[in-house]
Amino acid sequence: MNKLVLIAVGLSMACNSSQKTVPEKKEDTTTQTVQKTYAASITADELKEHLYVYASDDFEGRETGTNGAKKAVAYIKDQYVTLDIPAAQGNSDYFQKVPLLTNEMPSGAIEINGISHELGEDVLAFDAVKGHFDSIVYAGYGIEDENYSDFTDLDIKGKLVLVKFGEPVNADGTYKISGTRNKSKWSKVSDAYGERSRAIQEHGGLGMLYYDDENFSRYQSYYKRIKQGSSGKLSLKKSNDPIFMNVVLNKKAAAELYPGILNGTATEFLGTDLNLNLTSNGSVIESENVVAYIKGSTKPDEYVVISSHLDHIGITDKGEINNGADDDGSGTVALLEIAEAFKQAAEAGYGPNRSVVFLHVTGEEKGLFGSEYYTDIDPIFPLKKTVANLNIDMIGRIDPKREGDRNYLYLIGSDKLSTDLHNLSEQVNRKYMNIELDYTYNDPHDPNRFYYRSDHYNFAKNNIPIIFYFNGTHDDYHRPTDTPDKINYDLLENRTRLIFYTAWEIANRNSKISVDKVSK
Numbered sequence: 001m002n003k004l005v006l007i008a009v010g011l012s013m014a015c016n017s018s019q020k021t022v023p024e025k026k027e028d029t030t031t032q033t034v035q036k037t038y039a040a041s042i043t044a045d046e047l048k049e050h051l052y053v054y055a056s057d058d059f060e061g062r063e064t065g066t067n068g069a070k071k072a073v074a075y076i077k078d079q080y081v082t083l084d085i086p087a088a089q090g091n092s093d094y095f096q097k098v099p100l101l102t103n104e105m106p107s108g109a110i111e112i113n114g115i116s117h118e119l120g121e122d123v124l125a126f127d128a129v130k131g132h133f134d135s136i137v138y139a140g141y142g143i144e145d146e147n148y149s150d151f152t153d154l155d156i157k158g159k160l161v162l163v164k165f166g167e168p169v170n171a172d173g174t175y176k177i178s179g180t181r182n183k184s185k186w187s188k189v190s191d192a193y194g195e196r197s198r199a200i201q202e203h204g205g206l207g208m209l210y211y212d213d214e215n216f217s218r219y220q221s222y223y224k225r226i227k228q229g230s231s232g233k234l235s236l237k238k239s240n241d242p243i244f245m246n247v248v249l250n251k252k253a254a255a256e257l258y259p260g261i262l263n264g265t266a267t268e269f270l271g272t273d274l275n276l277n278l279t280s281n282g283s284v285i286e287s288e289n290v291v292a293y294i295k296g297s298t299k300p301d302e303y304v305v306i307s308s309h310l311d312h313i314g315i316t317d318k319g320e321i322n323n324g325a326d327d328d329g330s331g332t333v334a335l336l337e338i339a340e341a342f343k344q345a346a347e348a349g350y351g352p353n354r355s356v357v358f359l360h361v362t363g364e365e366k367g368l369f370g371s372e373y374y375t376d377i378d379p380i381f382p383l384k385k386t387v388a389n390l391n392i393d394m395i396g397r398i399d400p401k402r403e404g405d406r407n408y409l410y411l412i413g414s415d416k417l418s419t420d421l422h423n424l425s426e427q428v429n430r431k432y433m434n435i436e437l438d439y440t441y442n443d444p445h446d447p448n449r450f451y452y453r454s455d456h457y458n459f460a461k462n463n464i465p466i467i468f469y470f471n472g473t474h475d476d477y478h479r480p481t482d483t484p485d486k487i488n489y490d491l492l493e494n495r496t497r498l499i500f501y502t503a504w505e506i507a508n509r510n511s512k513i514s515v516d517k518v519s520k
């Protein structure tokens with residue numbers, strides 16, 4: 001589970017567990033017996049055996065880019081070799097290389113109309129860029145909203161764009177965007193920078209020069225903190241992306257660049273002179289997803305992806321190992337056991353109709369990078385043919401809020417894109433497991449925003465129906481105390497079997513999961 005940076009607290013959580021269900025049809029009991037036979041191969045003992053190795057100190061907290069992560073991927077690969085389940089890419093290598101960049105703040109200078117500024121004082125930059133720019137477009141507030149745009153009739157393609165903080169006001173003192181006395185997100189410091197940067201990128205701009213004197217000190221302390229600290233921040237290396245640059249200016253620098261921006265006489269074209277000479281010591285880290293699959297018998301070119309993340313957060317500054325038994329050792333060993341169950345069934349002649357993909361992703365804790373790489377850069381199997389993603393992230397513990405009422409599991413996202421998937425999931429549970437499926441965190445207003453915080457999100461944003469299986473957080477979350485002795489193996493077994501049954505149904509039923517809603 002990925003840590004949320006800005007956490008809103010204090011909002012109460014609404015419960016929407018009153019989902020409509022469809023009556024069950026009678027099903028051939030022999031088919032049910034088959035599923036039960038192979039679900040029975042998923043046992044608490046085997047889950048425990050795997051997890052005591054996978055979440056042991058020997059794996060050093062499995063932080064992406066470290067030796068511990070290498071041990072993790074080697075362990076997972078060995079299991080698939082032993083199970084005789086082939087690699088997704090068809091060769092002997094189960095690894096999908098996911099190159100990541102260490103994010104180091106650039107240093108150097110920006111020269112504005114002949115005056116040089118070292119980064120950190122009056123100007124800040126977050127990307128290493130070199131170059132000379134003499135054609136800069138001024139786009140006012142840089143706002144692109146439903147009823148207001150600063151980009152109408154403005155060609156910013158391939159140009160640097162100068163914008164300023166704030167938003168336009170009507171003669172009566174109300175704000176143009178809201179039509180009321182309330183400011184919009186364009187004046188909120190948490191959104192103001194990112195939203196403008198995104199708008200400029202969408203209009204084809206080369207970079208943003210952002211004048212914000214009011215909040216400049218906040219950007220400055222962020223820049224300094226990242227620059228000094230070994231922040232461990234990584235980003236996904238997208239090889240062909242042109243670097244979009246973001247530069248923040250205070251009043252002094254903005255005045256040198258273009259005095260008109262201060263007194264309101266700015267027009268749209270600025271002939272000015274800007275030299276950027278910024279360098280960064282960022283380096284590439286090798287990292288890998290591990291991907292295996294069982295080919296479908298009758299619909300081999302339709303895919304069900306089951307995923308969990310193989311990485312965790314490594315070793316603390318004090319040298320304590322974060323074992324990540326629940327996060328996401330539990331999902332990892334569950335996935336291995338599900339793979340084994342499908343394999344045993346296939347060997348006995350009950351192979352899945354659709355192909356089943358076992359996707360262990362890297363870099364989740366750093367920003368969902370392994371799954372993003374899979375969906376956005378190199379989907380081994382076409383996303384258009386991917387019928388669903390079941391993502392498992394933390395299913396071995398009990399939320400303190402559910403203590404004493406332990407036979408539950410939080411499901412998130414099951415109805416977001418597909419009513420069909422939600423109904424299937426409910427039916428399968430009633431038929432085989434009778435776990436209480438708790439939809440507390442499925443509420444779109446839930447302040448934890450769990451829907452956006454694990455790997456399924458990268459599938460959902462591509463309109464692929466997903467279910468995220470999750471036990472909730474607890475006191476040991478992202479702490480060295482998340483150890484294998486605290487896992488409830490009986491619950492882990494039940495939950496893993498539920499996911500197996502659900503995957504089985506998706507892979508084997510006649511019609512594929514239908515999508516009736518749009519990704520938001």
Ligand SMILES: [Zn+2]
Nearest residue numbers: 001002327365
């Ligand atoms: Zn986590």
